[in-house]
Amino acid sequence: MAGFALWKERRLRPGADTSRKGRVDAPIAELLELLNGSERYCSTSSCSGRLLLLGGSDQTEGQKQNCPWLFVTHQKCRTEDVVAGLQKAQDNAVFKFEPFVLHVQCREVQDAQLLHSVAINSGFRNSGITIGKKGKIMMAVRSTHCLEVPLCHQGSVLVSEEYIDYLVQVANRKMEENQRRIERFHASLRSLIDSTAPIEEPGGETVKAAVVYTRRRRRGAAERQQRHREPTAPSDGEGDLGFLMGPT
Template sequence: MEDKHAFTQCKTSCLSRVDFSRKGSIDEDIYPVVSLLNNSSNYFTTSSCSGRIIVIDGLSETSEIQKQNCSWLFVTHQKCNEEDVISGLQKARGTAVFKFEPFVLHVQCKDIESARLLLSVAVHAGFRNSGVSIGKRGKIILAVRSTHGLEVPLSHMGEVLVNENYIHFLVQIANQKMTENLHRIKRFHDGVQAALQSNESSCITKVSDSNKKMVCNRAPRRTQDSAMEEKHIPSNQLSDSEDYFEAGLAMFS
């Protein structure tokens, strides 16, 4: 697995980079959960999108690199209205596609236990297409994803294939999906917050219990000689485990 020191270095490097995404900043609706994860010592985010409704014009269907030949006619990370979709569609010159893409988040995890915890939170929040991948050097990446997307072609070679009633219908469906998407993000945020707090409390408890065990383990060794002096117990009488136990407790009697 990835060395913990290497994880910390990778996190520092990743979070200090310039955001080269199209928008150039973290989407408002997922800022709280992204901040929560990045402030944890066990995680950091590598890419994210809160979810979006877009109309894309595929200018060249024969291109091997399709994204480089697409024109974004309309995009929003909130609910949309049909007028904006129609306005964007009028600019199409190729095959225009209407899409709803749900929330997606990629998180690098310190270890497999941290990944397992976050995966459980994601699945319970409704992101059932989430999964973990482990690289050759031990890098652990969790992808938080769901399956309630939508993709519908609206035009071909610049010719619009649907009427405004159908666009109205699509917009209603996409907006419903966006509402559900935001609900899932909220559940995921609350789940992450609860899991991190629980994990932190568990670590504190383990440290506390460990300290108690150290004190208990050290007590007999630390008090044996002084106990013998206080009680004047001859060493030849400390031959069995019961006498040793009583001598160890003499200081506390």
Template sequence: MDRSSEFRRWKAQCLSKADLSRKGSVDEDVVELVQLLNGREQFFTTSSCAGRIILLDRDINGSEVQKQNYCWLLVTHKPCVKDDVIVALKKANGDAILKFEPLVLHVQCRQLQDAQILAVRSTHGLEVPLTHKGKLMVTEEYINFLIKIANQKMEENKKRIERFYNCLQHALEKETISMTSYPKEKIKEKNNSSYTHKKKRNPEKACGKYITEENNKELDNDDHDDPGISVTIFPEDY
């Protein structure tokens, strides 16, 4: 079985699986983006989050900041209010942290040149400790201030998703037009030439700045037979 056939088989298997996320479905703000990618033969999404505000309580016995040591006190994909955070904080027994996390979208790509279309990232986040060993360390006024910042980031994140969708759609349409404008022999020759050139430049170094630490770990753990490349996408300075 060639790599293209293997990729199609792997894509069909992945998209047919049940959604195992906490929510159990794709977030409303990224449905169109996910559909756009999954509608293209060279991509498929493996996980996504449109962006969220969360309040986590870390186990005081935990020695590292890891998700498995956290209790989820509050999570929302919409702007939140101070009262909800205050109520949730009353359940904290350890070190509670208020976080805003922007869009995260993991995409499996058929080949390197497909991944390069999507290989962008963002540092548009927020993470602030609020309690220590269950004791509130900040004032309600400060909590209200943080929530305003988180909500502003949520709104900006939504705008970035819309802009990213439009730019990606334009890029894919342009690619389709380009592919249909040249004879297949020329396309194959051009792709092979492009790949050979990038290979000489050391592809790991050339693409390294686009792959996050989290994805490096994922790539290290993947089987060597995997027919795709996993990247997290979102424009850093969009």
């Protein structure tokens, strides 16, 4: 575990952030401080969620890093903000909502499992765990309520301002839901970290996290068994679903 601690120390040094912005987004700064304050986790990349107007001739996943941002905000936006951004477009432009995303390196698989449960129960249903060939354990917090709409092609705006106004309303509602999910995740993460504070046995073995995870897994299995016996309304995402290894 010393290797993880050393890597984390280097990763969190001032100036180590190589993102375009060079710092974490303000809406999730406290969340990341809480996460990185735990000896079990280290954030590697994050975005609190954003609305942006992406310009350029190619907005594919592999090329969008080189596309100009005509407008971007991590809060709700106004129709006039998007319209003003469109006036800067020289070729194509796409209006997007991208939800909160967080990538975390975890010390142990057990730690990733616990964080995955928190993410799923907070509404981030596309979350998952990956383990690299060298044993690197990564946990990705993701959701699927995205939005991507082309507004301009070869310099010509494709839609009316009325339609842009409608898109902005839809995107702002998604941003509000995004913030609610972040708040649930933050609160649940605080509970997780408090409940998994290390407890040393006389032989030096840390056991608290294993006990917590075992209880949650058993409770989740019991609830699933009960749902099979007594059909209920579809889940609203608030219940404890137990541990899931991949996207749902």
